[in-house]
Amino acid sequence: MVDKLQDSYLAAHDQLYRILRMRIMYGEMSPGQAITLRGVAAEFGLSVTPVREALKRLAAEGALSISVTGRFQTPKLSNDRIEELASLRALIEVELATRALPRAHMALVERLQTINNAISVAVAKADAVTYIRTNLEFHRTLYLRAQAPAMLATVETVWLQMGPTMRALYGRLQRKDPPVNHRLILAALKAGDEPGLRVALRADVTQGLRMLAQ
């Protein structure tokens, strides 16, 4: 037990929430993994009170599921649920990208290209966690330009719910190529091509989920 929390101005439960949220969203946990109050409390040197708050908050956002007896675990998503979440991503992210397009200047495109290179590196190294994290960073960087915090927050909770499943998925499909759709997105942004942007984004969000329905 090491104190992994800084004694900053943030409350302990809040720091803990952020740490666990990243673990889940970026695929550092597998689906169905159990989490206990006293286990987390021991790991971070806390009592159960702030841990309970952090876990309940994550559960409220769908990042954790609670069994009928109150136990916490990362969600195991059904195929139907995955299809639904992918549709939600497509709906909201297409809208976010559309709103970002008029404000997407060259500096933004360059930053996206830099992130995209990092994604390629992660793919080459078969580093699932880094891949998921940088991929989401690509999307978030674009959507921040949309100036639509509520939409961004909503889509982030969708990412959160898919985190553990994304990890499991990545291991199954073993992708070798850097994301082709990201290049299409960048091209559409440069050209100011809204229809092209929407198509490319929808494809990027939906791909990878097909091999699941098998």
Place this chain on the structure above:
Amino acid sequence: MVDKLQDSYLAAHDQLYRILRMRIMYGEMSPGQAITLRGVAAEFGLSVTPVREALKRLAAEGALSISVTGRFQTPKLSNDRIEELASLRALIEVELATRALPRAHMALVERLQTINNAISVAVAKADAVTYIRTNLEFHRTLYLRAQAPAMLATVETVWLQMGPTMRALYGRLQRKDPPVNHRLILAALKAGDEPGLRVALRADVTQGLRMLAQ
């Protein structure tokens, strides 16, 4: 202090969450209204522990906002935020209605008509809370047919965030007529007219928010 909670199989914090959630979603609280742990605890005859859980859960869903010093209050939405949430409603609810359309048989349409009559009664009586509740019941009844629980849950959190503002809005616009768009929705459902359904639904969700931008 009366014990408003049944000693059922549900945990106290869970019952409390549901009660407060309904209060907020159905416009029984005004925007900016303060809520305290000990206040709610006293009202329901509980200690602060389960109250904290319920309030934090509501805050995680956007039903309450937390000040920098940790105080709870119902959210006061900016015009930009309202526009965003209305767009989210339109995006997701159009999709839900589209998915429900193939499964919408006569029995469902009749139930929707019954609910619609209740809405008219609430409008005639100028009963804001009943109007909001039955109006959302109309939408929820339709969307349940879509068999898309994740999408429904997402749009319900949007409703939740708009609850207090809806109440304030209703008082400002003083509507006299029963919802015309609901009739268009019902007609499109009967005719199996998907484009018409999408247009009517988008109009229903977006109307009322226009008088806000003034």
Place this chain on the structure above:
DNA sequence: CATATGTGTTTGTGATCACATTTCTACAGG
């Protein structure tokens, strides 16, 4: 009249405890 100042009260936070229930683990019987 406006603006600090001070003080008592209120508020959220985290730790600790008791309790009921669930889950795990041997061990027995078939």
Place this chain on the structure above:
DNA sequence: CCTGTAGAAATGTGATCACAAACACATATG
């Protein structure tokens, strides 16, 4: 080898307490 069962361990829940920070309001000061 499988199954059921008794005891032990682990788990979430809610109450209570101490504490520091924030707040409200009356009073003093310019």
